Amino acid sequence: MKRLEFLKKSLSWGIYRKKAWMISAFSVFREPENEWKKSPYPGRIVSQPWGYDFVNEKGELEKIEDSKAGVPIFAMNEVIDIDPTWIINLKEPVQTYIGSLFANQIMLVENFGSKIPYIPSGMTIKKIEDFVINNKSDKEIDTEKITLKEYLNMAKSVEYLKTLSNLSVYSVTKKNITPPPGLKEFKAKLLEEYQGQLEDPVKLAEFEKKLLDFAQLYIQDDPTWGKLVSGKIFKNGYRKMFLSSGAEGGLKGDMVPITESLVEGVPLEPKKFAATVNGARSGSYYRGKDTVKGGVSAKIAIRALSSFSVKEGDCGTLMGLPRLYTKHTIGNLVGRQLAGVSDGKVIENINEAGNYLGKIVKVRSTMYCQYPGQTYCETCAGKRLSRFKDGLSIPATDMTSAILAASMAAMHKNTTTTVKLDLTTTLS
Numbered sequence: 025m026k027r028l029e030f031l032k033k034s035l036s037w038g039i040y041r042k043k044a045w046m047i048s049a050f051s052v053f054r055e056p057e058n059e060w061k062k063s064p065y066p067g068r069i070v071s072q073p074w075g076y077d078f079v080n081e082k083g084e085l086e087k088i089e090d091s092k093a094g095v096p097i098f099a100m101n102e103v104i105d106i107d108p109t110w111i112i113n114l115k116e117p118v119q120t121y122i123g124s125l126f127a128n129q130i131m132l133v134e135n136f137g138s139k140i141p142y143i144p145s146g147m148t149i150k151k152i153e154d155f156v157i158n159n160k161s162d163k164e165i166d167t168e169k170i171t172l173k174e175y176l177n178m179a180k181s182v183e184y185l186k187t188l189s190n191l192s193v194y195s196v197t198k199k200n201i202t203p204p205p206g207l208k209e210f211k212a213k214l215l216e217e218y219q220g221q222l223e224d225p226v227k228l229a230e231f232e233k234k235l236l237d238f239a240q241l242y243i244q245d246d247p248t249w250g251k252l253v254s255g256k257i258f259k260n261g262y263r264k265m266f267l268s269s270g271a272e273g274g275l276k277g278d279m280v281p282i283t284e285s286l287v288e289g290v291p292l293e294p295k296k297f298a299a300t301v302n303g304a305r306s307g308s309y310y311r312g313k314d315t316v317k318g319g320v321s322a323k324i325a326i327r328a329l330s331s332f333s334v335k336e337g338d339c340g341t342l343m344g345l346p347r348l349y350t351k352h353t354i355g356n357l358v359g360r361q362l363a364g365v366s367d368g369k370v371i372e373n374i375n376e377a378g379n380y381l382g383k384i385v386k387v388r389s390t391m392y393c394q395y396p397g398q399t400y401c402e403t404c405a406g407k408r409l410s411r412f413k414d415g416l417s418i419p420a421t422d423m424t425s426a427i428l429a430a431s432m433a434a435m436h437k438n439t440t441t442t443v444k445l446d447l448t449t450t451l452s
């Protein structure tokens with residue numbers, strides 16, 4: 025039997041549900057002789073000195089004629105032409121990848137039958153979920169539209185596919201583990217251009233941006249670009265490895281620019297060497313210390329607010345908190361009452377809130393509430409907080425998770441870049 029014929033048979037046997045089979049189909053493996061006899065299911069692949077056999081429906085070994093030794097039988101990115109006899113959600117012949125064929129079978133056919141059309145390449149959860157949202161059924165059983173149960177089942181397939189990622193995800197390519205050609209000359213020219221200026225963080229950011237742009241031209245056609253290599257992996261990991269180590273803090277809080285990359289080695293010039301070592305030490309220390317921040321701030325928030333509560337009514341204050349509402353924060357205005365007059369308008373929905381976009385609005389706030397002791401009035405608290413009348417610690421701990429996320433991000437995504445700061449937005 026030929027390779028592709030075997031592939032088609034394998035789909036019909038449903039053996040892709042066995043992880044061991046998937047591994048044997050997409051990697052080079054070796055087993056003791058006759059090991060296959062312990063579990064001779066149809067489609068089981070048996071490695072041979074010349075290539076591969078498989079166990080046929082009679083339980084006998086049959087040769088996969090065009091298979092070769094030393095390479096996997098199939099590759100996820102192998103292009104094949106298939107027609108509707110291959111898979112039930114395909115309506116006309118199409119060119120696709122073997123990986124996509126399995127992804128369609130496991131994610132779509134297993135859960136939805138032929139309800140979701142074949143996706144030949146670039147399958148994403150978003151594509152599937154968009155289709156599900158537009159074709160959802162309220163019934164328990166539906167022959168055309170998608171039921172909740174089918175959608176929930178898909179989660180199992182997602183989990184299964186995740187376990188196969190080591191067979192299909194590129195993690196190492198030539199480009200992502202090598203510096204761009206011509207870097208040495210390019211960097212030497214840049215270093216000359218920026219000589220004596222790199223202690224200024226703005227200049228250092230500019231210098232590193234130019235190196236990153238140069239490297240991006242080299243790496244952007246790599247299959248890992250935008251997937252494994254993007255964001256902090258590129259701007260931090262790749263940069264430190266090949267381009268420039270960047271700003272390291274001295275112990276006194278000064279910033280020392282280390283323009284040498286790890287490939288060039290740790291610089292032995294005393295000031296740079298000390299800064300590199302101090303950077304490693306403080307990184308190790310703050311990793312622990314800053315992780316604590318989230319937990320500590322959650323505890324403080326719980327203690328601070330556990331005795332506070334929201335009571336019905338309106339304290340009648342005319343005071344309020346002026347805030348600028350941007351497209352990112354405009355949703356927070358819903359349910360708040362405008363301050364300054366005794367019976368201020370309550371913003372009922374997002375459309376009404378939209379009228380205040382980009383404007384400074386004075387809203388009622390717990391900061392100015394006149395209710396006695398440890399109580400706030402519903403009007404100052406706003407509708408959202410008032411849902412937690414005796415449980416204000418709940419939304420407060422929610423806020424502290426943002427503190428944790430921010431301090432983790434500061435640790436892991438820390439690069440020197442320049443951004444424009446708008447004081448009104450930032451301080452509002």
Ligand SMILES: [Zn+2]
Pocket residue numbers: 338339340341392393394395400401402403404405
């Ligand atoms: Zn009040």
